[in-house]
Amino acid sequence: MSSVRRFYDDLAPGYHRIFQDWDASMEAQARSLDPLVGAALGAGPHRILDAACGIGTQAIGLAGRGHRVVGTDLSPRAAARAGTEAAARGVSLPTAAADLRALPFGPATFDAAVCADNSLPHLLTPDDLLAALTGLRRVLRDEGLLLLTVRDYDEARRTRPTAPPPQLSTDTDGRETITLQLWHWHDGGERYDLRHLQLTGQADDWRVRERRTTYWALTKEQLTGFVLRAGFTDVTWHAPQSTGFYQPVLTARRGPGQPVDSAATVRAHR
């Protein structure tokens, strides 16, 4: 099992505790992302794939706005929870476990493909990134919309933070969770190992859980280059000030014809 899958399988039951109020975050994120979908594709509803849906933070909100959303994720536990959480909110969200690099859908199945909250930077090599992006392009119809959200790594590559601010949340039963991240930058400053610590408890009864993973801190220029090589056009970066989304958002269109990097297409289907 990949270490990324293990990380998110283990985190899935408590993933909502990363947010102060997960339902409010889902609503706010859909409020920011849905207008980008509408601006590109017109009034919906649209067929949307959330290809790194996790427990459904974006997928549930978009499905709640009337789109026909399918959620997939490397983590079977996260994808299963996304389906359950959607059903609990009266929203239809078919989900499945799937790797971004081998999406189990036919060509032109979707109008839009979403991959949000820094999921792509889990892929650590150019081959893997291109396999994922050409796969996303394959499942989109002509002129379909790609929507990615990632951390602002241009800034992080300059400042090399080692401990972003902690996040706090409180469950309805009063249990608190403090989520801490510790970043260890690799030589060269492009990738970093992340130690993810969650302290959960109340009064004098606390438990600590540690999980580890690695990210590629892709700059906007690097990610734009990969998106173009995978055969997308009209690449646009949207700053948080314009969308209200907490991370930069990249949108692009499925261009016609073959991807520029046709070798990547071959790798995507290997």
Ligand SMILES: C[S@@+](CC[C@H](N)C(=O)[O-])C[C@H]1O[C@@H](n2cnc3c(N)ncnc32)[C@H](O)[C@@H]1O
């Ligand atoms: C930070 S979480 C974001 C999840 C969700 N978008 C959200 O905001 O709640 C990153 C997600 O990317 C998924 N992921 C990482 N690598 C993946 C891959 N190769 N294929 C599919 N999903 C992947 C993880 O399993 C995880 O659910």
